[in-house]
Amino acid sequence: MKKLAVIALGGNALLRGDQVGTIEEQEKNTTDTLENLVHLVEQGYDLVITHGNGPQVGNVLMRNDAGEQLYNIAQMPLDICVADTQGGIGYMIERMLRNVLNKYGIKKNVACLVTQVIVDKDDPAFTDPQKRVGKIYDKKAAEELQRTKGWIFKEEVKSRDGYRRVVPSPKPIGVMNEDIVGDMARKGNIVIAAGGGGVPVYIDENKDIRPSEAVIDKDMASSLLASNIGADEFYILTDVPFVYINYKKPGEKAIEFLNYKDTVKYLEEGQFSKGSMAPKIQACLNFIKSGGSKSVITEAFKLEDKNYGTKITMEYED
Secondary structure (H helix, E strand, O other): OEEEEEEOOOHHHOOOOOOOOOOHHHHHHHHHHHHHHHHHOOOOOEEEEEEOOOHHHHHHHHHHHHHHHHHHHOOOOOOHHHHHHHHHHHHHHHHHHHHHHHHHOOOOEEEOOOOOOEOOOOOHHHOOOEEEEEEOOOOOHHHHHHHHHHOOEEOOOOOOOEEEEEOOOOOOEEOOHHHHHHHHHHHOOEEOOOOOHOOOEEEEEOEEEEOOOOOOOHHHHHHHHHHHHHOOEEEEEEEEOOOOEEEOOOEEEEEEEHHHHHHHHHOOOOOOOOOOOOHHHHHHHHHOOOOOOOEEEEOOOOOOOOOOOOOEEEOOOO
């Protein structure tokens, strides 16, 4: 029986931390990552691919700033910037994937869907914005932008006298067109969706769709999509080969197999960093709790190697 897997590309799957971010770099990283998906296709898996957009949406916001300051070009709101990166990154993934499939003689349709993800307009995150976006400003510029645009800034720890805009990161509660995504994938098409966590929107009192000045965690949105379309497996491709306990501390240990109960225990103990690994772990737990059979967190270029990756299931695998 065919299986459906959702693959969330993140970390160095698209752009490595030591790179400038040229299209050539991103295309090579993307191609190298997609090569690791071929074995799933050959095993008969149906696939949905999601992706992050952190560096890219930051670049779009900086282009916004430069365009306004230098040429008086109107800035676009955050939801449009997220949609912008969904289209650009999705196009790149689709083109690179078509080339990879062609290399291996595999004939499949690949489709990219700009995806809106629904949030609650009363989510507590809107009163406590924490997600840093865009470039670093000095204090004077940050105060002026806060005065003129109403943006909220927080001091950047790694930069003296540096401030970055912060925006809410609400919990995703629904994925628009999820039935179409699932139907297309189960018919053998590879679908790229929910890029960058999806374009954040909410439903108003008239049931109209309204934009939300926020960003959504892409792993949480990917997990929700995977659960809602009844995927069998959920993969998060990042920049580490395993999940670790006691990370960078005495007794550091890579974990290959975890069950749901032990994973919750480690999460509650604070074993996973709130800013990086904890959201990925929570996304995996959400998927398993919703009925998924297995979640895997592994390095982007090691998916095909069975010796790598932390596998999370409800009970320990035999």
